[in-house]
Amino acid sequence: MELTSQFIQLIFSGLTIGSIYALVAIGFVITYNITGVLNFAQGDFAMLGAMLAITFVSMDIPMGLGIILSIGIVVLVGGIFERTAIYPARNASLPTLIIITLGVAIAIRGLAILIWGTQPRSLPPFTENNPINVLNAVLLPQSIWAVGISVVSLIAMHYFFNKTFIGKAVTACVVNRSAARLMGIKPEWMSFISIAVSAGLGAIAGIIIAPISGATYEMGLMIGMKAFVAAVIGGLTNAPAAIIGAFMIGILESFTEGLWTSGYKDAISFALLLLVLFFMPNGLFAKATGKRV
Amino acid sequence: MLQVKDVHTYHGFLHVLKGISFELNKGEIFAIVGSNGAGKSTLLGTIAGIYQQREGSITYEGEDIGKQKVEAIVKKGICLVPERRQIFDALSVKDNMMLGAYHRYRHSKRTLQKDIDRCYELFPKLKTMEDRPGGLLSGGEQQMLAIARGLMSNPKLMMLDEPSLGLAPLIVKDIMNILDQLREEFGTTIILVEQNVKAALKVADRACVMERGEIAIEGESKALMKDPRVRDAYLGGKSQSIPV
Numbered sequence: 001m002e003l004t005s006q007f008i009q010l011i012f013s014g015l016t017i018g019s020i021y022a023l024v025a026i027g028f029v030i031t032y033n034i035t036g037v038l039n040f041a042q043g044d045f046a047m048l049g050a051m052l053a054i055t056f057v058s059m060d061i062p063m064g065l066g067i068i069l070s071i072g073i074v075v076l077v078g079g080i081f082e083r084t085a086i087y088p089a090r091n092a093s094l095p096t097l098i099i100i101t102l103g104v105a106i107a108i109r110g111l112a113i114l115i116w117g118t119q120p121r122s123l124p125p126f127t128e129n130n131p132i133n134v135l136n137a138v139l140l141p142q143s144i145w146a147v148g149i150s151v152v153s154l155i156a157m158h159y160f161f162n163k164t165f166i167g168k169a170v171t172a173c174v175v176n177r178s179a180a181r182l183m184g185i186k187p188e189w190m191s192f193i194s195i196a197v198s199a200g201l202g203a204i205a206g207i208i209i210a211p212i213s214g215a216t217y218e219m220g221l222m223i224g225m226k227a228f229v230a231a232v233i234g235g236l237t238n239a240p241a242a243i244i245g246a247f248m249i250g251i252l253e254s255f256t257e258g259l260w261t262s263g264y265k266d267a268i269s270f271a272l273l274l275l276v277l278f279f280m281p282n283g284l285f286a287k288a289t290g291k292r293v
Numbered sequence: 294m295l296q297v298k299d300v301h302t303y304h305g306f307l308h309v310l311k312g313i314s315f316e317l318n319k320g321e322i323f324a325i326v327g328s329n330g331a332g333k334s335t336l337l338g339t340i341a342g343i344y345q346q347r348e349g350s351i352t353y354e355g356e357d358i359g360k361q362k363v364e365a366i367v368k369k370g371i372c373l374v375p376e377r378r379q380i381f382d383a384l385s386v387k388d389n390m391m392l393g394a395y396h397r398y399r400h401s402k403r404t405l406q407k408d409i410d411r412c413y414e415l416f417p418k419l420k421t422m423e424d425r426p427g428g429l430l431s432g433g434e435q436q437m438l439a440i441a442r443g444l445m446s447n448p449k450l451m452m453l454d455e456p457s458l459g460l461a462p463l464i465v466k467d468i469m470n471i472l473d474q475l476r477e478e479f480g481t482t483i484i485l486v487e488q489n490v491k492a493a494l495k496v497a498d499r500a501c502v503m504e505r506g507e508i509a510i511e512g513e514s515k516a517l518m519k520d521p522r523v524r525d526a527y528l529g530g531k532s533q534s535i536p537v
Contacts, residue, residue, distance in 0.1 A: 165398055168388050172381045179379035182341065184367035184396030184446070 005136035010258040011251065012134075016143040016212065018250020019150035020046075023205035024227030025234070025242040026157060027198030032236050033174045034187075034194040037086060037097045041105040042202050043224020044112075049074045049203025050215035051112060054121045063126065071203045078199020082192045090188070105220070112217035123210035146208045153204055154243060160197075170194060222266065226253075229273040235283025245284070248272075294319045294482055295340070295450060300349035300359075302332075302339045309335045310346070311506040317450075322476055322483045324497035324514065326490045326527060331503040333486040334376055337452045340484075341373040342366040353450070368396050370449035376486075377458065378439040382428025386419055389427050389438055393445030412441040415471060433464035440471065451475070452484040457492060465489060469496040490527035494518050502527075 024042055031039045049070050056066030085100050092100075126145045131138040161167040172180040173190040180187060205223065206215065213219075226249055233245030252272065253265040276284060295317040302310040309332045317323050325333050338344045340351055342363040351359040358366055372393075381389050390409055391398070398405065413420040416437040422430065427438060436456055443451055453472070457465040469492050475481045487493035494500055494514040501511040502523060510520065517523050 165391065168384060168392060169395055171384060172392050175381040175383050176379050178343070179375060179381065180392075181343070181363045182367065182373050182375060182379075183392050183442070184364045185392070186364055 002136065006258065008135050008137035010254045012137060012139050012143055013258070014251030014254035015247065016146045016250070017209075017253060018247035019147045020205045020209045020223065021227045021230050021249055022243045022246035023150050023153055023201045024223055025230035025246045026154065026239055027201045028227055028231035029234065029236060029239045029242045030157075030194050030201075031198045032231070034170060035086060035090075035191045036094065037101065038094075038228070038236075039195065039198065040098065040101045040224060040228070041081065041108060042198060043222070043227060044105045044108040044220035045074050045078060045199040045202030046206030046209070046223050047112060047215065047217065047220035048077060048108060048206065050123065050206035050210040050219065051116050051121070051217070052203075053207045054123045054210060054215060055116070057123060063124070067207055070207060071200050074203035075196045075200040078202075079192055079196040081199070082195040086191065086195065087188060090191070105224070109217055109220070116217060118217060120214045120216045121210075122214040123207070125211040129211075140212070142208075142211045146212065149204060149208050153201060157197075157201070157239075166193070226266075226269055229269050229276075232273055233276055233284050235285065238283065238285055241283060241285035294321075294354060296350075296352040297336075297340065298350045298352070300336075300339060300346045300351060302335055302344050302346045304335070304344075309506050310339060312349070313503075313506075313508060314349075315501060315508065315511060317482060317484065319449075319482055320476060320480050321499065322472060322485060322497045324485045324487060324493040324500035325503055326487055326493055326500060327503035327509075329488075330505075332506040333503050334454050335506075336503070337373055337454050337484065337486055340366075340452065341371065343373075364396065367446060370447065372443045372446045372448040372451050374439045374443040374451065374453045374456065376454040378432075378435045380427040380430075380435050380438050380442065382426060384427055385424050386427060386430070386438055387423040389442050390419075390445050393442035394447075396446065408445055408447070412444055415444070415474065416441050432459050433461065433467075436460060436464070436468060437471075440468070444475070448481060450482045450484070452486070454486045455488060456485070457487060457489045465492055472496055490523070494523075 024046055027042045028039065031037055031042070052070035052073055053067050056069055057063055081104055085104050086097065089097060089100055125142045127141050129141055131140055161171055169180070169185045170190045170193060172183065172185060173187045177187050227246065230245035230249050231242045233248065234241030249269050249272065252268055256265045256268045298314050300310055300313045301308065313336055325336065327333050335344060339346050342361055342365070346359055349359070350357055353369060353371065358369065381392065387409065390412060391405065394405055394408060418434060419437060419441055422434070427435065430438060440456065456468050472483055472485065473496055476483060485493055485497060494517055497514045499512065500514045500517050501508045503509065510517065510522065
């Protein structure tokens with residue numbers, strides 16, 4: 001494969017995986033902004049979405065309906081998670097809340113083993129998956145779906161937070177929680193919405209990656225960790241920066257895998273995390289606030 | 294309209310309000326003045342439901358609101374314009390105002406624009422900058438926005454915590470005039486917490502002086518302005534505090 005087509009090929013792969021990380025990273029940012037919690041169960045919502053969609057499709061439920069049902073169920077799980085695990089501990093310290101989310105993540109994975117076992121499963125592509133030739137590089141239609149759905153989801157998120165009244169109320173809680181309460185806004189309710197919406201984004205990520213790389217009970221761990229790295233690159237509070245971070249990681253991984261060895265792709269991502277934490281602890285694009293991630 | 298009886302509030306172990314009692318009549322402007330740390334903001338926060346009093350009662354229009362949450366109290370028509378404005382700086386002027394009507398938005402979307410226009414009549418400058426992020430406004434403009442945002446909740450009782458803080462004298466005068474206008478045109482009852490004692494007593498019907506969590510003096514504003522203790526402590530006199 002000539003260099004140009006190899007380059008394009010790696011960019012395609014990077015954008016595909018980056019779009020998945022972006023969706024999960026946005027979930028991290030939304031949850032952190034509104035609740036102050038780093039939700040390490042975020043990646044497992046992706047696994048849950050993928051596994052549920054695979055199950056529904058295997059039950060001969062039409063794929064579109066199965067996907068919508070899966071997202072709906074994961075949103076519900078996210079809401080239940082907030083009410084039963086985060087809300088009762090809302091006054092606890094940040095490390096306690098992080099440990100709670102880690103515990104929930106482990107519980108979700110355990111439940112997934114019981115239900116779906118340890119064998120990898122896969123979801124059929126959304127449409128016929130005949131490769132498209134672009135300058136001698138191969139582009140799978142599922143990759144177009146992945147990037148397309150991610151972009152549409154991110155635009156929808158932007159619309160929700162900037163154009164809808166409830167989205168603005170959520171933003172108000174992020175900007176000034178105590179002033180928001182004085183307007184009659186219930187930050188606890190906003191916390192519920194944010195975690196449920198984040199869970200939904202995670203589910204979408206899992207569903208669109210499942211036809212490309214399959215799904216296992218433990219897929220959420222690595223997706224979650226990479227998305228966390230992307231969110232840290234964005235300073236944990238900056239959604240557009242987290243999206244850029246997600247695509248950076250996706251492309252970096254893709255190039256590491258394509259030009260070097262797949263064994264190092266995870267190490268490269270985490271090395272990037274360490275570099276950001278050591279040298280730019282506010283994130284690559286954050287303004288100086290004195291607050292470190 | 295509002296009866297505050299023997300209210301005690303604590304911040305942790307710190308006994309901040311030590312038996313505060315006063316009554317407020319409808320359409321009245323009541324000023325609370327006093328030095329830093331006297332408990333003025335805590336008193337407003339206690340009425341607004343931010344802090345829970347340990348003893349005493351707060352009765353609003355015949356209903357005990359002492360143990361109710363902030364959101365419930367806002368719905369009853371009590372609004373607090375907090376100290377240092379606390380506007381949502383990332384949101385536009387108009388969005389800030391709309392969020393002031395959050396608790397009644399779903400029920401009265403149609404009247405929302407009417408209420409926004411009413412606020413623009415009071416603060417015409419806000420209309421010219423309705424799409425500008427709140428964080429880019431000057432201190433005076435932010436204070437106008439904070440009051441307008443409070444008005445959007447259609448309050449019967451409006452509490453303002455140091456609206457003159459950090460503002461130029463001319464702007465303070467404008468804001469005090471607006472308070473008078475609110476009372477005259479809309480019948481809004483107002484509690485005004487101020488360190489600018491002269492401006493507060495000028496606009497208020499009645500006032501009290503708080504010292505170390507207690508009400509030291511209470512009475513007609515005009516009488517307080519002539520009171521030698523107030524004059525000495527706050528209006529350029531000699532002594533630094535009023536004995537409780």
